[in-house]
Amino acid sequence: MSTHTEHQAPQGREPLDVNDPRLSRFEIMQEGARRDDIEIVHYEPQVVPGTKAERRLTRLVASMFLLTGLAATAFLVIYIWWPWKWEAGRGGDKYYTPLLGLTLGLALLGIGFGILTWGKKLLPKEVSIQDRHDQPGSPEDRKITGETMLFLADEMGVRRRPLLGISLLAGLAPVGAVAAAPLVGGLISNPHKNNQMFTTGFAPAEGKRIRLVREDGRPIRPADVSAGGQLTVFPGIEEGVSNKHADSPTLLIHLREDDAQASREANSRVGHGDYMWGNYAAFSKICTHAGCPASLYEQQTNRLLCPCHQSQFLITDNARPVFGPASRRLPQLPIEVDEEGFFVAKSDYTETIGPDFWERP
Ligand code: FES
Numbered sequence: 001m002s003t004h005t006e007h008q009a010p011q012g013r014e015p016l017d018v019n020d021p022r023l024s025r026f027e028i029m030q031e032g033a034r035r036d037d038i039e040i041v042h043y044e045p046q047v048v049p050g051t052k053a054e055r056r057l058t059r060l061v062a063s064m065f066l067l068t069g070l071a072a073t074a075f076l077v078i079y080i081w082w083p084w085k086w087e088a089g090r091g092g093d094k095y096y097t098p099l100l101g102l103t104l105g106l107a108l109l110g111i112g113f114g115i116l117t118w119g120k121k122l123l124p125k126e127v128s129i130q131d132r133h134d135q136p137g138s139p140e141d142r143k144i145t146g147e148t149m150l151f152l153a154d155e156m157g158v159r160r161r162p163l164l165g166i167s168l169l170a171g172l173a174p175v176g177a178v179a180a181a182p183l184v185g186g187l188i189s190n191p192h193k194n195n196q197m198f199t200t201g202f203a204p205a206e207g208k209r210i211r212l213v214r215e216d217g218r219p220i221r222p223a224d225v226s227a228g229g230q231l232t233v234f235p236g237i238e239e240g241v242s243n244k245h246a247d248s249p250t251l252l253i254h255l256r257e258d259d260a261q262a263s264r265e266a267n268s269r270v271g272h273g274d275y276m277w278g279n280y281a282a283f284s285k286i287c288t289h290a291g292c293p294a295s296l297y298e299q300q301t302n303r304l305l306c307p308c309h310q311s312q313f314l315i316t317d318n319a320r321p322v323f324g325p326a327s328r329r330l331p332q333l334p335i336e337v338d339e340e341g342f343f344v345a346k347s348d349y350t351e352t353i354g355p356d357f358w359e360r361p
Contacts, residue, residue, distance in 0.1 A: 018143055029151040032144030037131035045124045049160065057121050062163045064114030065171030071106035072174030078103060079181050107175055124155055201235030201245035202333060203348035211236035212252060212343040219342040222280060225254040228299045232285065247353045249285040249293060250333050252343065253315060259302055262316040270318050275334040282333040283319045286354040287311060289326035
């Protein structure tokens with residue numbers, strides 16, 4: 001391996017004709033460094049240009065950049081086409097997030113190791129000594145700086161090693177696309193289209209109100225729930241009792257006369273004046289804290305307890321949280337009785353069910 005130069009620092013600044021064709025780019029760069037009070041005392045290429053070692057290192061760095069490009073492209077393909085929604089019996093959705101993490105990790109590792117290897121193995125070793133100064137640079141100094149940058153570009157070998165430049169471009173372009181993917185993806189696909197988060201099984205289907213049914217699918221008449229009693233009900237639709245409509249379980253409560261009166265007044269205060277039918281009220285069972293089923297109803301106090309973290313909701317005050325970590329009321333389902341005497345939902349819930357999430361209205 002040849003040593004490019006071992007230099008001694010000259011005394012003082014000498015005039016320099018930067019257009020002199022006899023001056024090499026290195027000499028101009030070196031003079032520029034001196035004018036910035038930087039003395040390059042040792043400058044030595046690590047690999048001899050054109051040797052096997054250089055080609056081997058170039059291929060190694062290029063393969064890392066290409067790995068970056070492949071991994072970033074795989075990220076994009078998975079982000080766009082991999083099935084991410086849960087569907088019974090499929091299971092591929094569970095690999096969606098790990099695959100995104102794996103491909104993005106590989107892309108970042110590839111580019112990190114590629115740049116490190118390039119810098120540590122292919123760039124010349126340099127030892128410089130610098131005194132800092134705060135003066136603005138002259139036009140000549142700026143020209144010298146430009147030549148310095150070009151010299152560095154030459155030394156990095158992009159022109160002489162086009163494979164590195166091409167592979168770096170091939171590796172970085174998909175990484176740029178990866179950075180843009182979530183933004184562009186959000187524009188292409190409407191995240192609220194058919195969004196289950198905002199509807200339950202009680203949403204009227206083809207204009208028809210949905211009945212409240214028991215777990216076995218039987219509809220419910222008012223006489224089926226005695227005063228002070230309660231019943232867990234589901235939407236009377238196909239699969240309304242299944243996990244497909246896991247946000248729909250509702251507690252139908254038959255309040256005693258006094259409690260019903262208090263409840264009606266509380267409902268009116270929050271704009272739910274017509275949500276009850278007679279002395280019957282229906283509230284979502286999905287706790288607004290973390291989504292557990294709030295199902296322990298204490299009929300003497302009219303409190304509904306969630307067993308997970310002990311939140312309590314006062315039914316006669318429009319299911320206001322009165323204890324525990326929950327901070328939002330349980331949504332109320334507007335109910336009435338249809339022509340055949342069975343309970344139906346007047347409409348879907350008018351608030352979003354369950355705990356908070358980022359797009360909750
Ligand atoms: S989920 Fe109900 S209190 Fe936490």
